[in-house]
Amino acid sequence: MTMTDTKKGTMDRREVMGTIAAKRGTxxxxxxxxxxxxxxxxxxxxxxxxxWGGMGAAxxxxxxxxxxxxxxxxxxxxxDGEMLMGIGAFATIGAQRPKNLAIxxxxxxxxxxxxxQPTHTQRGVSLAGVAQACGFAGTETVYTPAELDAVVPxxxxxxxxxxxxxxxxxxxxxxxxxxxxxxxxxxxxxENLLGAERAYY
Amino acid sequence: xxxxxTPRLWPGEIFQALKRSDVRQVAYVPDAGHxxxxxxxxxxxxxxxVSLTTEEEGVxxxxxxxxxxxxxxxxxxxxxxxxxINMLSVPLHCRMPLLMIVTMRGEWGEFNPxxxxxxxxxxxxxxxxxxxxxxxxHAEEVGQIVxxxxxxxxxxxxxxxxxxxxxxxxxxxxxx
Ligand SMILES: Cc1ncc(C[n+]2csc(CCOP(=O)(O)OP(=O)(O)O)c2C)c(N)n1
Ligand SMILES: [Mg+2]
Numbered sequence: 001m002t003m004t005d006t007k008k009g010t011m012d013r014r015e016v017m018g019t020i021a022a023k024r025g026t027x028x029x030x031x032x033x034x035x036x037x038x039x040x041x042x043x044x045x046x047x048x049x050x051x052w053g054g055m056g057a058a059x060x061x062x063x064x065x066x067x068x069x070x071x072x073x074x075x076x077x078x079x080d081g082e083m084l085m086g087i088g089a090f091a092t093i094g095a096q097r098p099k100n101l102a103i104x105x106x107x108x109x110x111x112x113x114x115x116x117q118p119t120h121t122q123r124g125v126s127l128a129g130v131a132q133a134c135g136f137a138g139t140e141t142v143y144t145p146a147e148l149d150a151v152v153p154x155x156x157x158x159x160x161x162x163x164x165x166x167x168x169x170x171x172x173x174x175x176x177x178x179x180x181x182x183x184x185x186x187x188x189x190x191e192n193l194l195g196a197e198r199a200y201y
Numbered sequence: 202x203x204x205x206x207t208p209r210l211w212p213g214e215i216f217q218a219l220k221r222s223d224v225r226q227v228a229y230v231p232d233a234g235h236x237x238x239x240x241x242x243x244x245x246x247x248x249x250x251v252s253l254t255t256e257e258e259g260v261x262x263x264x265x266x267x268x269x270x271x272x273x274x275x276x277x278x279x280x281x282x283x284x285x286i287n288m289l290s291v292p293l294h295c296r297m298p299l300l301m302i303v304t305m306r307g308e309w310g311e312f313n314p315x316x317x318x319x320x321x322x323x324x325x326x327x328x329x330x331x332x333x334x335x336x337x338x339h340a341e342e343v344g345q346i347v348x349x350x351x352x353x354x355x356x357x358x359x360x361x362x363x364x365x366x367x368x369x370x371x372x373x374x375x376x377x
Contacts (some may be wrong), residue, residue, distance in 0.1 A: 008222070012268075022373075025305065026235065028268075028269075029346065030268075033334075041325040050270055051289060051291070053290050053292055053294065054261060054264075054287070054288050054291035055287070055290055056257070056261070056288070057260075057288060058261075059261075060258045060259075060261035060262040061261045061262065061264050061265035061268070062265060063251070063262050063265060063269050064261070064262035064263055064264060064265025064266035064267075064268070064269065064271070064273065065227055065265035066265075066269075067225075067249045067251075067265075067268025067269070067271065068225070068226070068265070068266050068268070068270055068271035069270070073238060086261070087256060088254030088255050089254075089258055089261075090250070091254050092251065092253055092254055095252065096251055097265055101285070104296075118273055123247065131376040164226035180297075182291070182294045182295035183294070183295050183296040185295070186267075186268065186295045186296070186297060190267075190268060190270070193269070193270070194270045198270060
């Protein structure tokens with residue numbers, strides 16, 4: 001999509017999350033603070049690490065995980081505002097070129113958590129364009145369920161780094177997940193991935 | 202006769218301490234004080250050395266490394282400490298280890314006044330956030346301090362910063 005694109009997202013963010021999660025298989029997932037973490041709560045899994053803070057952390061947390069687990073697929077799912085705060089990560093990840101990493105931005109073109117102020121993606125900034133310019137192996141901007149169905153397998157299969165901005169409407173949902181203690185979420189994730197002996201040695 | 206400066210040994214000792222501590226991921230924003238260490242990490246096939254656009258990326262990256270079972274270290278100069286502050290909430294709240302190795306500016310014979318606000322306050326700001334400080338002032342103690350800091354971080358799940366004093370890094374005579 002080009003910078004002058006004026007199409008609007010019509011998909012529902014929770015349906016998008018459900019569609020992605022249904023195909024995750026053994027993939028490890030990291031979600032960014034706010035709505036993406038709440039969406040992930042509707043399809044919670046011990047292989048998901050939900051950030052509740054550290055705005056801008058999601059993509060780079062995914063990189064560290066992808067480097068530590070080169071045999072596993074790693075998927076980051078976050079919001080457009082969260083990704084913009086960590087936009088330098090596109091350059092760092094593009095330079096590093098991890099084959100097993102994909103990043104999805106659920107792009108409602110707003111900071112919905114804080115009162116629905118527009119983000120730069122509503123004002124002509126293309127995150128897929130940034131990712132492409134930073135050397136990602138594949139990038140897409142997705143507007144329709146048919147396009148989403150075509151992109152989901154690429155999140156889990158094609159050589160990364162892969163990036164998809166998935167344009168959604170501005171529907172807000174209540175928090176779906178109550179577990180927000182980071183030490184617990186970290187231990188749950190590590191124990192499930194590494195086994196108790198390594199997780200707590 | 203021109204006297205060649207003796208090469209400094211402590212960067213190699215830091216590298217050895219990181220290897221003995223099983224550090225697999227090294228994230229950095231370059232500083233002149235880290236030249237040899239960065240080169241050693243980049244050359245080691247058992248380490249992923251990742252050049253960052255800003256230091257806070259490294260805090261997030263090493264959180265991911267720990268989730269995946271890897272130990273990491275984050276190299277920066279003292280001005281980079283200021284770029285990390287909010288991101289430190291991730292390892293601090295989650296009780297994940299974080300090992301930072303910080304070359305200090307703005308203290309011993311500094312010639313660039315722009316380094317002072319962050320250099321003079323980096324230690325206090327880190328402590329205010331709940332990061333433990335190990336300071337190295339002498340070349341002989343650097344390797345030991347990094348090894349001890351690594352054990353503290355990885356065995357006690359806490360954030361530790363080793364501050365390499367500017368005095369250790371050398372005096373740049375600005376009057377000449
Ligand atoms: C450093 C920092 N600045 C600001 C905030 C406040 N904040 C919380 S969520 C959020 C908006 C997130 O926007 P986006 O990622 O687009 O999420 P969504 O629209 O899906 O809710 C902001 C600004 C914060 N948590 N941390
Ligand atoms: Mg948003």
